[in-house]
Amino acid sequence: MEAKNxxxxxxxxxxxxxKGLVGAIGNTPLIRLxxxxxxxxxxxxxxxxxxxxxxxxxxxxxxxxxxxxEEKGLLAPGGTVVEGTAGNTGIGLAHSQGKIDLLRLLGxxxxxxxxxxxxxxxxxxxxxxxxxxxxxxxxxxxxxxxIANRRAHVETTGPEIWAQTGGKVDAFTCSTGTGGTxxxxxxxxxxxxxxxxxxxxxxxxxxxxxxxxxxxGQLKERSGSSITEGIGQGRVTDNLRPDIESLxxxxxISDEKSIEMVYRCLDEExxxxxxxxxxxxxxxKEVAEKLxxxxxxxxxxxxxxxxxxxxxxxxxxxxxxxxxxxxxxHLEKYxxxx
Numbered sequence: 001m002e003a004k005n006x007x008x009x010x011x012x013x014x015x016x017x018x019k020g021l022v023g024a025i026g027n028t029p030l031i032r033l034x035x036x037x038x039x040x041x042x043x044x045x046x047x048x049x050x051x052x053x054x055x056x057x058x059x060x061x062x063x064x065x066x067x068x069x070e071e072k073g074l075l076a077p078g079g080t081v082v083e084g085t086a087g088n089t090g091i092g093l094a095h096s097q098g099k100i101d102l103l104r105l106l107g108x109x110x111x112x113x114x115x116x117x118x119x120x121x122x123x124x125x126x127x128x129x130x131x132x133x134x135x136x137x138x139x140x141x142x143x144x145x146x147i148a149n150r151r152a153h154v155e156t157t158g159p160e161i162w163a164q165t166g167g168k169v170d171a172f173t174c175s176t177g178t179g180g181t182x183x184x185x186x187x188x189x190x191x192x193x194x195x196x197x198x199x200x201x202x203x204x205x206x207x208x209x210x211x212x213x214x215x216x217g218q219l220k221e222r223s224g225s226s227i228t229e230g231i232g233q234g235r236v237t238d239n240l241r242p243d244i245e246s247l248x249x250x251x252x253i254s255d256e257k258s259i260e261m262v263y264r265c266l267d268e269e270x271x272x273x274x275x276x277x278x279x280x281x282x283x284x285k286e287v288a289e290k291l292x293x294x295x296x297x298x299x300x301x302x303x304x305x306x307x308x309x310x311x312x313x314x315x316x317x318x319x320x321x322x323x324x325x326x327x328x329x330h331l332e333k334y335x336x337x338x
Contacts (some may be wrong), residue, residue, distance in 0.1 A: 041293030158188025195232025202283030207232030
Protein backbone atom coordinates (compact mmCIF):
# COMPACT_ATOMS: atom_id res chain seq x y z
CA MET A 1 0.00 0.00 0.00
CA GLU A 2 1.47 3.34 -1.05
CA ALA A 3 1.46 6.30 1.33
CA LYS A 4 -0.70 9.31 0.54
CA ASN A 5 1.00 12.36 -0.92
CA UNK A 6 0.83 15.92 0.41
CA UNK A 7 -2.63 16.31 -1.11
CA UNK A 8 -4.02 13.26 0.65
CA UNK A 9 -4.09 11.28 -2.59
CA UNK A 10 -2.74 7.75 -2.72
CA UNK A 11 -0.39 7.40 -5.70
CA UNK A 12 1.27 4.15 -6.73
CA UNK A 13 4.87 4.35 -7.96
CA UNK A 14 5.12 0.62 -8.64
CA UNK A 15 5.32 0.78 -12.43
CA UNK A 16 7.55 3.83 -12.70
CA UNK A 17 8.88 4.80 -16.13
CA UNK A 18 8.30 2.23 -18.88
CA LYS A 19 10.40 1.76 -22.00
CA GLY A 20 8.37 3.07 -24.90
CA LEU A 21 4.93 2.06 -26.12
CA VAL A 22 5.47 -1.66 -25.57
CA GLY A 23 6.20 -1.06 -21.90
CA ALA A 24 2.75 0.46 -21.48
CA ILE A 25 0.97 -2.76 -22.47
CA GLY A 26 -0.68 -4.57 -19.58
CA ASN A 27 -0.73 -3.84 -15.84
CA THR A 28 -4.21 -2.40 -16.30
CA PRO A 29 -6.30 -1.65 -13.20
CA LEU A 30 -9.22 -3.66 -11.89
CA ILE A 31 -12.26 -1.41 -11.62
CA ARG A 32 -14.98 -2.23 -9.09
CA LEU A 33 -18.37 -1.90 -10.75
CA UNK A 34 -20.06 -0.27 -7.80
CA UNK A 35 -23.73 -0.41 -8.76
CA UNK A 36 -23.66 -4.01 -9.93
CA UNK A 37 -21.61 -5.05 -6.91
CA UNK A 38 -24.17 -3.50 -4.59
CA UNK A 39 -27.08 -5.07 -6.47
CA UNK A 40 -25.64 -8.58 -6.44
CA UNK A 41 -23.91 -8.54 -3.06
CA UNK A 42 -20.72 -9.62 -4.81
CA UNK A 43 -17.54 -7.86 -5.82
CA UNK A 44 -17.78 -7.45 -9.61
CA UNK A 45 -14.46 -6.27 -11.02
CA UNK A 46 -13.61 -5.27 -14.58
CA UNK A 47 -10.05 -5.47 -15.94
CA UNK A 48 -9.65 -2.13 -17.72
CA UNK A 49 -8.08 -3.38 -20.95
CA UNK A 50 -9.30 -0.29 -22.79
CA UNK A 51 -6.40 1.48 -21.03
CA UNK A 52 -3.80 -0.34 -23.12
CA UNK A 53 -2.02 1.99 -25.59
CA UNK A 54 -3.91 0.55 -28.56
CA UNK A 55 -7.18 0.83 -26.67
CA UNK A 56 -7.99 -2.86 -26.23
CA UNK A 57 -7.06 -6.21 -24.72
CA UNK A 58 -5.64 -7.22 -28.10
CA UNK A 59 -2.43 -5.30 -27.42
CA UNK A 60 -1.31 -8.18 -25.22
CA UNK A 61 -1.70 -10.79 -27.95
CA UNK A 62 -0.21 -8.48 -30.57
CA UNK A 63 2.94 -8.03 -28.49
CA UNK A 64 3.36 -11.75 -27.87
CA UNK A 65 2.75 -12.96 -31.44
CA UNK A 66 5.25 -10.46 -32.84
CA UNK A 67 7.87 -11.30 -30.21
CA UNK A 68 7.29 -15.00 -30.87
CA UNK A 69 7.85 -14.50 -34.61
CA GLU A 70 11.05 -12.57 -33.94
CA GLU A 71 12.38 -15.19 -31.51
CA LYS A 72 11.71 -17.96 -34.03
CA GLY A 73 13.50 -16.05 -36.78
CA LEU A 74 10.31 -15.67 -38.82
CA LEU A 75 10.37 -11.87 -38.72
CA ALA A 76 13.50 -9.82 -39.31
CA PRO A 77 13.88 -6.05 -38.80
CA GLY A 78 11.98 -4.18 -41.51
CA GLY A 79 9.68 -7.13 -42.11
CA THR A 80 5.92 -7.15 -42.66
CA VAL A 81 3.28 -8.45 -40.25
CA VAL A 82 0.07 -9.76 -41.86
CA GLU A 83 -3.10 -10.53 -39.92
CA GLY A 84 -6.76 -11.19 -40.58
CA THR A 85 -8.75 -9.12 -38.12
CA ALA A 86 -12.09 -7.54 -37.33
CA GLY A 87 -10.22 -4.53 -36.00
CA ASN A 88 -8.66 -4.51 -32.55
CA THR A 89 -5.82 -6.97 -33.20
CA GLY A 90 -4.96 -5.07 -36.36
CA ILE A 91 -4.83 -1.86 -34.37
CA GLY A 92 -2.69 -3.54 -31.74
CA LEU A 93 -0.32 -4.94 -34.35
CA ALA A 94 0.11 -1.67 -36.17
CA HIS A 95 0.59 -0.11 -32.86
CA SER A 96 -16.21 -0.63 -39.66
CA GLN A 97 -14.73 2.26 -41.56
CA GLY A 98 -13.50 4.01 -38.47
CA LYS A 99 -11.28 1.04 -37.68
CA ILE A 100 -9.99 0.92 -41.25
CA ASP A 101 -9.20 4.63 -41.16
CA LEU A 102 -7.38 4.21 -37.84
CA LEU A 103 -5.35 1.27 -39.15
CA ARG A 104 -4.28 3.29 -42.17
CA LEU A 105 -3.45 6.25 -39.96
CA LEU A 106 -1.13 3.94 -38.00
CA GLY A 107 0.64 2.96 -41.21
CA UNK A 108 -1.04 -0.35 -41.97
CA UNK A 109 -2.13 -1.47 -45.43
CA UNK A 110 -5.76 -2.59 -45.23
CA UNK A 111 -7.44 -5.00 -47.64
CA UNK A 112 -11.19 -5.29 -46.94
CA UNK A 113 -12.56 -8.75 -47.82
CA UNK A 114 -16.04 -10.31 -47.73
CA UNK A 115 -17.21 -11.93 -44.50
CA UNK A 116 -17.38 -15.66 -45.26
CA UNK A 117 -17.14 -18.84 -43.17
CA UNK A 118 -13.80 -20.26 -42.06
CA UNK A 119 -14.11 -23.27 -44.38
CA UNK A 120 -14.36 -20.92 -47.38
CA UNK A 121 -10.97 -20.35 -49.09
CA UNK A 122 -11.84 -16.64 -49.24
CA UNK A 123 -12.16 -16.35 -45.46
CA UNK A 124 -10.01 -13.48 -44.22
CA UNK A 125 -7.67 -15.79 -42.32
CA UNK A 126 -6.83 -17.82 -45.41
CA UNK A 127 -6.44 -14.67 -47.48
CA UNK A 128 -4.07 -13.23 -44.87
CA UNK A 129 -1.89 -16.36 -45.01
CA UNK A 130 -1.74 -16.29 -48.81
CA UNK A 131 -0.87 -12.60 -48.76
CA UNK A 132 1.99 -13.18 -46.31
CA UNK A 133 3.26 -16.14 -48.34
CA UNK A 134 3.55 -13.86 -51.37
CA UNK A 135 5.76 -11.31 -49.62
CA UNK A 136 9.43 -11.39 -48.66
CA UNK A 137 10.32 -11.13 -44.96
CA UNK A 138 6.67 -11.32 -43.95
CA UNK A 139 4.87 -13.34 -41.31
CA UNK A 140 1.21 -14.19 -40.88
CA UNK A 141 0.72 -13.97 -37.12
CA UNK A 142 -2.42 -16.17 -37.16
CA UNK A 143 -4.03 -14.75 -34.03
CA UNK A 144 -6.70 -17.46 -33.80
CA UNK A 145 -4.40 -20.48 -33.73
CA UNK A 146 -1.06 -19.01 -32.65
CA ILE A 147 -0.74 -20.13 -29.03
CA ALA A 148 1.58 -17.22 -28.26
CA ASN A 149 -1.75 -15.37 -27.98
CA ARG A 150 -2.92 -17.67 -25.17
CA ARG A 151 0.51 -17.47 -23.53
CA ALA A 152 0.17 -13.67 -23.29
CA HIS A 153 -2.71 -14.16 -20.87
CA VAL A 154 -1.13 -17.05 -18.97
CA GLU A 155 1.90 -14.86 -18.31
CA THR A 156 0.29 -11.42 -17.85
CA THR A 157 -3.51 -11.13 -17.53
CA GLY A 158 -3.97 -14.08 -15.18
CA PRO A 159 -1.09 -13.18 -12.83
CA GLU A 160 -2.20 -9.54 -12.74
CA ILE A 161 -5.75 -10.50 -11.70
CA TRP A 162 -4.43 -12.89 -9.06
CA ALA A 163 -2.09 -10.27 -7.61
CA GLN A 164 -4.64 -7.44 -7.75
CA THR A 165 -7.25 -9.47 -5.86
CA GLY A 166 -4.72 -10.94 -3.44
CA GLY A 167 -5.81 -14.36 -4.67
CA LYS A 168 -9.38 -13.65 -3.56
CA VAL A 169 -11.19 -14.33 -6.80
CA ASP A 170 -13.99 -16.86 -7.11
CA ALA A 171 -14.88 -16.67 -10.78
CA PHE A 172 -13.75 -15.32 -14.12
CA THR A 173 -15.80 -14.80 -17.24
CA CYS A 174 -15.29 -13.29 -20.68
CA SER A 175 -16.19 -13.77 -24.32
CA THR A 176 -13.94 -15.23 -26.99
CA GLY A 177 -12.86 -14.32 -30.48
CA THR A 178 -9.52 -16.02 -30.77
CA GLY A 179 -10.02 -17.70 -27.40
CA GLY A 180 -6.67 -16.49 -26.09
CA THR A 181 -7.95 -14.26 -23.27
CA UNK A 182 -10.44 -16.76 -21.86
CA UNK A 183 -8.13 -19.76 -22.21
CA UNK A 184 -4.91 -18.20 -20.94
CA UNK A 185 -6.50 -16.39 -18.01
CA UNK A 186 -8.51 -19.47 -17.07
CA UNK A 187 -5.41 -21.67 -17.19
CA UNK A 188 -3.46 -19.40 -14.85
CA UNK A 189 -6.26 -18.73 -12.36
CA UNK A 190 -7.18 -22.40 -12.05
CA UNK A 191 -3.53 -23.37 -11.56
CA UNK A 192 -2.94 -20.63 -8.97
CA UNK A 193 -6.07 -21.56 -7.02
CA UNK A 194 -5.71 -25.35 -7.28
CA UNK A 195 -8.84 -25.42 -9.41
CA UNK A 196 -11.02 -23.36 -7.06
CA UNK A 197 -11.60 -20.44 -9.43
CA UNK A 198 -14.58 -21.10 -11.69
CA UNK A 199 -14.47 -19.91 -15.29
CA UNK A 200 -17.37 -19.25 -17.65
CA UNK A 201 -17.59 -18.45 -21.35
CA UNK A 202 -19.74 -15.45 -22.30
CA UNK A 203 -21.09 -15.96 -25.81
CA UNK A 204 -23.03 -13.66 -28.18
CA UNK A 205 -25.78 -14.65 -30.62
CA UNK A 206 -24.44 -16.34 -33.75
CA UNK A 207 -21.58 -18.09 -31.97
CA UNK A 208 -21.52 -21.88 -31.61
CA UNK A 209 -19.37 -22.16 -28.49
CA UNK A 210 -22.18 -21.83 -25.94
CA UNK A 211 -24.06 -24.76 -27.48
CA UNK A 212 -20.78 -26.67 -27.86
CA UNK A 213 -20.06 -26.43 -24.14
CA UNK A 214 -23.64 -27.01 -22.99
CA UNK A 215 -24.06 -30.05 -25.28
CA UNK A 216 -20.83 -31.66 -24.14
CA GLY A 217 -18.88 -31.10 -27.33
CA GLN A 218 -21.30 -31.08 -30.26
CA LEU A 219 -20.28 -28.44 -32.80
CA LYS A 220 -23.31 -27.01 -34.60
CA GLU A 221 -23.38 -24.97 -37.78
CA ARG A 222 -23.06 -21.25 -37.16
CA SER A 223 -26.19 -19.14 -37.71
CA GLY A 224 -27.33 -15.66 -36.80
CA SER A 225 -25.27 -12.61 -35.93
CA SER A 226 -24.59 -10.09 -33.19
CA ILE A 227 -23.94 -6.37 -32.83
CA THR A 228 -20.77 -7.21 -30.90
CA GLU A 229 -17.60 -7.12 -33.00
CA GLY A 230 -14.61 -9.43 -32.85
CA ILE A 231 -16.17 -12.02 -30.53
CA GLY A 232 -18.13 -15.19 -31.08
CA GLN A 233 -16.78 -18.13 -33.01
CA GLY A 234 -17.80 -20.89 -35.38
CA ARG A 235 -15.09 -23.33 -34.29
CA VAL A 236 -12.81 -24.25 -31.41
CA THR A 237 -9.52 -22.44 -32.05
CA ASP A 238 -6.11 -23.80 -31.09
CA ASN A 239 -5.87 -21.08 -28.44
CA LEU A 240 -9.09 -22.23 -26.78
CA ARG A 241 -8.72 -25.98 -27.29
CA PRO A 242 -6.39 -26.74 -24.31
CA ASP A 243 -8.76 -25.17 -21.78
CA ILE A 244 -12.30 -25.54 -23.11
CA GLU A 245 -12.91 -28.73 -21.13
CA SER A 246 -11.90 -27.00 -17.89
CA LEU A 247 -14.59 -24.32 -18.21
CA UNK A 248 -17.35 -24.52 -15.62
CA UNK A 249 -20.12 -23.39 -17.91
CA UNK A 250 -21.28 -20.96 -20.55
CA UNK A 251 -23.69 -18.05 -20.75
CA UNK A 252 -25.49 -16.94 -23.89
CA ILE A 253 -25.88 -13.15 -23.75
CA SER A 254 -28.42 -11.46 -26.01
CA ASP A 255 -27.76 -8.24 -27.92
CA GLU A 256 -30.60 -6.65 -25.95
CA LYS A 257 -28.78 -7.30 -22.66
CA SER A 258 -25.45 -6.12 -24.07
CA ILE A 259 -26.77 -2.82 -25.45
CA GLU A 260 -28.70 -2.08 -22.26
CA MET A 261 -25.49 -2.60 -20.28
CA VAL A 262 -23.62 -0.16 -22.58
CA TYR A 263 -26.03 2.52 -21.41
CA ARG A 264 -26.10 1.34 -17.80
CA CYS A 265 -22.31 1.35 -17.48
CA LEU A 266 -22.19 4.88 -18.88
CA ASP A 267 -24.91 6.11 -16.52
CA GLU A 268 -24.18 4.11 -13.36
CA GLU A 269 -20.41 3.59 -13.51
CA UNK A 270 -19.24 6.46 -15.71
CA UNK A 271 -17.61 3.91 -18.03
CA UNK A 272 -17.75 4.43 -21.79
CA UNK A 273 -17.52 0.83 -22.97
CA UNK A 274 -18.03 -1.08 -26.19
CA UNK A 275 -20.69 -3.76 -26.65
CA UNK A 276 -18.30 -6.70 -26.21
CA UNK A 277 -17.09 -5.25 -22.89
CA UNK A 278 -20.67 -4.87 -21.75
CA UNK A 279 -21.55 -8.39 -22.84
CA UNK A 280 -18.79 -9.45 -20.44
CA UNK A 281 -20.25 -7.26 -17.70
CA UNK A 282 -23.68 -8.85 -18.17
CA UNK A 283 -22.04 -12.26 -17.90
CA UNK A 284 -20.22 -11.23 -14.71
CA LYS A 285 -23.52 -10.07 -13.22
CA GLU A 286 -25.19 -13.37 -14.10
CA VAL A 287 -22.28 -15.40 -12.71
CA ALA A 288 -22.47 -13.37 -9.48
CA GLU A 289 -26.19 -14.06 -9.21
CA LYS A 290 -25.53 -17.74 -9.87
CA LEU A 291 -22.83 -18.01 -7.18
CA UNK A 292 -24.67 -15.93 -4.58
CA UNK A 293 -23.61 -13.11 -2.29
CA UNK A 294 -20.07 -12.71 -1.01
CA UNK A 295 -18.16 -13.82 -4.09
CA UNK A 296 -15.67 -11.96 -6.28
CA UNK A 297 -16.18 -12.14 -10.03
CA UNK A 298 -13.71 -10.71 -12.55
CA UNK A 299 -14.31 -9.93 -16.20
CA UNK A 300 -12.59 -8.15 -19.08
CA UNK A 301 -13.46 -4.61 -20.17
CA UNK A 302 -12.06 -5.34 -23.61
CA UNK A 303 -12.32 -1.90 -25.19
CA UNK A 304 -14.10 1.44 -25.04
CA UNK A 305 -17.02 2.75 -27.07
CA UNK A 306 -14.95 5.25 -29.06
CA UNK A 307 -14.80 3.06 -32.18
CA UNK A 308 -18.52 2.26 -32.07
CA UNK A 309 -20.14 5.51 -30.91
CA UNK A 310 -21.62 6.31 -34.32
CA UNK A 311 -23.73 3.16 -33.97
CA UNK A 312 -24.26 2.47 -30.28
CA UNK A 313 -25.64 5.94 -29.59
CA UNK A 314 -27.51 6.41 -32.88
CA UNK A 315 -31.31 6.25 -32.85
CA UNK A 316 -31.42 5.19 -36.50
CA UNK A 317 -28.95 2.34 -35.94
CA UNK A 318 -30.77 1.15 -32.82
CA UNK A 319 -34.03 1.14 -34.75
CA UNK A 320 -32.47 -0.77 -37.66
CA UNK A 321 -31.16 -3.41 -35.25
CA UNK A 322 -34.51 -3.49 -33.40
CA UNK A 323 -32.72 -2.59 -30.17
CA UNK A 324 -34.25 0.78 -29.36
CA UNK A 325 -36.74 -0.88 -27.02
CA UNK A 326 -33.89 -2.43 -25.04
CA UNK A 327 -32.80 0.99 -23.78
CA UNK A 328 -34.58 1.93 -20.52
CA UNK A 329 -36.54 5.18 -20.82
CA HIS A 330 -34.42 7.01 -18.28
CA LEU A 331 -31.29 6.21 -20.33
CA GLU A 332 -32.62 7.38 -23.69
CA LYS A 333 -30.97 10.75 -22.98
CA TYR A 334 -27.70 9.15 -24.11
CA UNK A 335 -29.05 8.47 -27.60
CA UNK A 336 -27.48 11.65 -28.92
CA UNK A 337 -26.98 10.79 -32.60
CA UNK A 338 -29.71 10.72 -35.23
